[in-house]
Amino acid sequence: MHKVLCLNKISPIGTDRLGAEYEFSTDMQNPEGILVRSAAMHDMELPAELLAIARAGAGVNNIPIAKCSEAGIVVFNTPGANANAVKELVLAALFMTSRKIIPAIEWAKTLKGSGKEVSKLVEKGKSAFAGPEILGKKLGVIGLGAIGVLVANAAQTLGMQVYGFDPFLSVDAAWNLSSSITKAASIDDILTNCDYITIHVPLNDSTRGLIGGDALAKTKPGVRLLNFSRGELVDTAALLPALESGHVAAYATDFPDDALIGVENVLAIPHLGASTPESEDNCAMMAVDQLKDYIENGNIKNSVNFPAISMPRDAQTRICIAHRNIPNTIGSFTALCGAAGINIENMLSKSRGDWAYTILDVSNDVTPDLLAELEALDPVVRARAI
Numbered sequence: 001m002h003k004v005l006c007l008n009k010i011s012p013i014g015t016d017r018l019g020a021e022y023e024f025s026t027d028m029q030n031p032e033g034i035l036v037r038s039a040a041m042h043d044m045e046l047p048a049e050l051l052a053i054a055r056a057g058a059g060v061n062n063i064p065i066a067k068c069s070e071a072g073i074v075v076f077n078t079p080g081a082n083a084n085a086v087k088e089l090v091l092a093a094l095f096m097t098s099r100k101i102i103p104a105i106e107w108a109k110t111l112k113g114s115g116k117e118v119s120k121l122v123e124k125g126k127s128a129f130a131g132p133e134i135l136g137k138k139l140g141v142i143g144l145g146a147i148g149v150l151v152a153n154a155a156q157t158l159g160m161q162v163y164g165f166d167p168f169l170s171v172d173a174a175w176n177l178s179s180s181i182t183k184a185a186s187i188d189d190i191l192t193n194c195d196y197i198t199i200h201v202p203l204n205d206s207t208r209g210l211i212g213g214d215a216l217a218k219t220k221p222g223v224r225l226l227n228f229s230r231g232e233l234v235d236t237a238a239l240l241p242a243l244e245s246g247h248v249a250a251y252a253t254d255f256p257d258d259a260l261i262g263v264e265n266v267l268a269i270p271h272l273g274a275s276t277p278e279s280e281d282n283c284a285m286m287a288v289d290q291l292k293d294y295i296e297n298g299n300i301k302n303s304v305n306f307p308a309i310s311m312p313r314d315a316q317t318r319i320c321i322a323h324r325n326i327p328n329t330i331g332s333f334t335a336l337c338g339a340a341g342i343n344i345e346n347m348l349s350k351s352r353g354d355w356a357y358t359i360l361d362v363s364n365d366v367t368p369d370l371l372a373e374l375e376a377l378d379p380v381v382r383a384r385a386i
C-alpha cells in the first residue's frame with residue numbers, strides 16, 4: 001500500500017485516481033508522496049520515505065526545491081492546468097481596474113432605502129465612478145508562459161495593443177502567441193510605454209521585487225498594474241506612495257498583504273486565480289497521474305527539479321537513481337550492477353542542470369545491499385528498486 005499525504009484541499013476527481021493501492025489522508029506519518037497546493041512547506045521536516053511532492057498548480061515557491069533535490073525528492077507541478085482560470089480573472093481585473101465597478105457597486109448599496117429618489121441619486125453620483133475603456137490601450141505582459149500567452153492573445157482580441165516580454169520564451173509559447181503581439185526588447189519597454197501592465201512570472205530570487213521603486217518611476221502616470229503571480233514580485237512599500245499620488249491609478253492583486261487591504265484603488269482578491277472547478281480538477285488529475293507514475297514506475301514528467309524521463313516497463317525490476325550530474329557516474333552504476341551479477345536490459349539517463357536521473361531495467365531481483373552500494377556513491381542522493 002502506497003501512502004500519500006494531502007496538505008490542501010485537492011479535487012476528488014484527481015485523488016480518486018490514486019486507486020485501491022493507495023492510502024490517502026490529510027494526516028499521516030511517513031508518506032511516499034505529498035499532494036499540495038499553496039501550503040507553505042519550507043519549515044516542514046521532509047520524511048525519509050518521501051519520494052515525491054506533486055504541486056497541483058504552477059507556482060512552487062512554497063516548496064523547498066533545493067532541499068528536495070539534495071534528498072532525491074522529485075517535485076512536480078502541473079504546467080498550464082490552471083492557466084485559463086487565471087486568464088479569465090486577469091481579464092475581469094482589466095475591466096475592474098478601469099471602470100471602478102467594485103466601488104460603484106458598494107456606493108449603489110448605500111442608496112438602499114432612498115425610495116423613488118434612487119434613480120435621481122444614481123444619475124447624480126455616477127460621475128465619481130467613470131473610467132476608461134481598454135480598447136486601443138497598451139497592455140504590457142511580463143512573462144509569456146502558460147498564463148501570459150493566454151492573457152496576451154485574449155487582450156489582443158479585445159482590441160488592446162499588446163506588448164510581451166519574456167527573455168526565456170519557450171518554443172511552445174512562441175507557437176501559441178498571436179503574431180499581433182509586439183515583442184518588447186526589455187522590461188523597460190513595457191514599463192515606459194504601457195497603460196496596463198500584468199505580471200506572469202514565477203517568484204524566485206531573481207524576480208522578487210521585480211516591480212519596485214525604480215520600475216514604478218519608469219511607468220506612465222495613471223498606469224494600472226495587475227499582479228496575479230505572487231505578492232513579493234511587487235514591492236508594496238514602493239507601490240503605496242505611487243497609489244497615493246495617483247501615479248499608479250489602480251493595482252489589482254491576487255496576493256494582498258495587510259498594508260494593501262482597504263487602500264483606495266487597490267483591488268485585493270483572495271488568491272482566486274485558480275479557484276474554478278475546471279482548474280482544480282485539471283490540476284488534481286495531472287498532479288496525481290504524475291505522482292503515481294513516479295511512485296510506481298519511476299518515470300518523471302513535469303518536474304521542476306529533475307529531468308523529464310520515461311521508459312516503458314519490460315523487465316523484472318527497475319532501479320531508479322537520482323544523482324548529481326557529474327562525469328563517470330553512470331559507469332559506476334553499471335560496474336556495481338556487473339559485480340552483483342545483474343544484467344542490465346535497458347537503461348536511460350537524463351540530466352538537467354546540476355541534477356540527473358538514471359533508470360536501469362534489469363532481469364534480476366535487486367538486493368538491499370546493491371541499493372545501499374549505489375546510494376553510497378558520492379553523486380547519488382537516492383536509489384530505489386521497483
Ligand SMILES: NC(=O)c1ccc[n+]([C@@H]2O[C@H](COP(=O)([O-])OP(=O)(O)OC[C@H]3O[C@@H](n4cnc5c(N)ncnc54)[C@H](O)[C@@H]3O)[C@@H](O)[C@H]2O)c1
Nearest residue numbers: 058059143144145146147166168200201202228229273274
Ligand atoms: N493567482 C493564481 O492562482 C495563480 C495560478 C497559477 C499561477 N500563478 C502564478 O503565475 C506564475 C506564472 O504561471 P504560468 O503557468 O504562466 O507559468 P509558466 O512557467 O508557464 O510561465 C512563466 C513564464 O515567465 C517567464 N519568466 C521567468 N522569469 C522572467 C522574467 N524575469 N521576466 C520575464 N519573464 C520571465 C518564463 O520564461 C515563463 O515563460 C506562476 O509561477 C505562479 O506564481 C498564480
Ligand SMILES: O=C(O)CC[C@@H](O)C(=O)O
Nearest residue numbers: 037038057058059274275
Ligand atoms: O492552488 C491554488 O489555489 C492556487 C495555485 C496558484 O497559485 C498556482 O501557482 O498555480
